[in-house]
Amino acid sequence: MTNAAADPGGDAGTGDARQYVTFYVQNEMFAVPLAEVQEIIRMPEIVGVPKSPPSLQGLANLRGTVLSVTSLRRIFHFPDVPHDDSTRVVVIDQGAPVGFVVDRMAAVVTVDADRIEPAEAIGATIDTDLLRGMIKGVEGHAMIMILDPARLLSTEKPKGRRKGTSRVAAGSAGSRGTEEERLSDELQLVSFEVAGQEYALGIESVQEIVQVPDNVSRIPCTDAHVLGVMTLRNRLLPLVSLRAMFNLPDREIDERSKIVVVPLDEANSVGIVMDTVREVLRVRKDTVDPLPGMLGDGQGEIRSICRLNGGRRLVSILSADQLFRHDAVRSAVAVASGREESMAEATEGGRAAAVADEEEQFVVFRLGNEEYGAPIESVNEIVRVPEVLTRVPKTAAFIEGVVNLRGSVLPVIDQRRRFDLPELERNDRQRIMVFTINGVRTGFIVDSVLEVLKIARGTIRPTPSLSDEQARLIGRVANLESSKRMILLLDVGNLLDAAEMTAVVEAVH
Incomplete structure (x- = not known):
């Protein structure tokens, strides 16, 4: 166990009293040390990131900083619910700011050290590896679970509920009606x-x-x-x-x-x-x-x-x-x-005087609700999606088919499928963006092409590393505060890994 886990209060307070920010998720109360909370904000506009962990809701703009926003409901395997006026994001400093979505805030509590016990001492509805400890008998609550933010972020697939612990969760569900009546008063x-x-x-x-x-x-x-x-x-x-x-x-x-x-x-x-x-x-x-x-x-x-x-x-x-x-x-x-x-x-x-070497140029396109950018020099051409794509037997599932592009066979990939997005019925707005990857011309179907955009280098930031595949595909993000846009920038050379490149080559030979 780390030192932080051994001392549930960490540096959150002085002497024998420690302060915690408390909040609810699925009618259960959790806490984090007040000293680690940078701020608490309303649910911001979110940009979804493909190939990221299921618990990640996306990225947001926090005063010019790219903030990753993670759902505690998803980490704990609670069902998703719509966000409302009570939803908040607790921003915690983990070297860079990270946000955790909670159902509603509760209070700031001051706790004597003798009321804090190690997480292993009490059964809980979530894996105790994600906890620093338990607060007992404070503010009328028998038990408040102290979360360990570092451990919440350390795994791409956080564990769900422990076996044999459905009693507390079932009690919460059974009392939901009573809880709603109480909240209305x-x-x-x-x-x-x-x-x-x-x-x-x-x-x-x-x-x-x-x-x-x-x-x-x-x-x-x-x-x-x-x-x-x-x-x-x-x-x-x-x-x-x-x-x-x-x-x-x-x-x-x-x-x-x-x-x-x-x-x-x-x-x-x-x-x-x-x-x-x-x-x-x-x-x-x-x-x-x-x-x-x-x-x-x-x-x-x-x-x-x-x-x-x-x-x-x-x-x-x-x-x-x-x-x-x-x-x-x-x-x-x-x-x-x-x-x-x-x-x-x-x-x-001053804006008009920006010189070319301070900017990068991207072709911006849309997939689902998000905007993506590809460096303009990586785009060979952009063509309409033909009415018929020729299917090739025994090719990889991600290859949609091939088309004849001025006498050359072009393999075509549905980028929605590559990014695990729902399928979209073919329409007039869709386009095929043609890239050359490792010497092979390959087409990728996108929902629509929006514009060619010059982006100042000062607005481009590294994308938080959320998973290995996401880091390989989307290493940077353009945070355009003035227009309230966040554009995910693709590394075109990494759109296909070695095995996928082999499958593409086989489709055209």
Whole structure:
């Protein structure tokens, strides 16, 4: 067992108390050390990657970084369910950021060391090799499983449930109806602290929670509550201080400070800086009361009060709608919008001045929902798919047939089949892209050819190594933030391995 597994808490806390982020998958609660969590985001747009492990949902753009996104449901062999407003991606730093999809967040908990036991001590619904340990008797839960992110990523085929452990899973399924009834009577809130007071926003109003960057661009001649702007996914995010909005004493931003990103509309968001984010609360609706009229001063930002622990803990629930109308927020958004327009004008000429040796040119085509690129110099030609492909007896299953291309026999491969995608009925948009691989001209059927595109080398990144075959076929990815596109770049020379090349040669002789 590794040191991390021997010490379930790792470096997640200090002294005898450790902090964990907890969440649900299939109504079972899991945890990871808070210190290893980089951020928590909503489900992003995903680009699927062929020949990758089944647990991988795909790649996403995380502020210019290519993020691999893995489904914990698939790792644990739980059935897939549609993503909803509660779905989150927990981003963990494993040398590079990796994301794990969870059903919903629960809380941040502080745990005494004596409540943590090795994973082997308790049976579980998943293989204990994927766990660091167990938390017992915290927050009303008999058992919380502590996941080991490194081990989740170390195998392409994670093991499923252990034999003889269906009792817990069956109990979860049997209680699903009761669980849904309970959830409908509850509110889910993200709570945070400002100047020693606890506030919360409905989780549906929180787009994501991110760290305060080292550098925030200050804007001269703006109000004190406007802290500046930062870049988030290639857009300027205005930052406002909740302390300043509520006329609370000023305080230096430190490593505990967090930015809660709240969407204003489809195009704009604002970042509200908090002293610290405490936890995700799930509270009964009957513990929430409207704010008494005599306390409703200001601009109505506080809409209600939540009573916890028998009234000893009061949480002020903020109204996202009223926050948007606050003068501070309007001012910050106006500043960011004006600066973004100025930056766009200033850089327009720079974009036009990009020189050829800083770019690569690709033929971009579509397969399924994804876009792929092949270096233009590797493409011999692009032709329509003929009405009839001649089948060749006793050839490999991946060879669709052959065609006569100006007197030469061209073997044709259905690239959908090569990438394990569902078959598609022949249509007018499909094309055959002809490559020369190891001296053999070979055609590959694609869904459609989109364009010839020049791509700046600065936007091209190595693809996370998800499987040996994927790494061989798709070694790079173009992350085009400005157009919100991610293009998987093929290594054409590796489209066929040695055995497949032999089969292609035999098909034409």
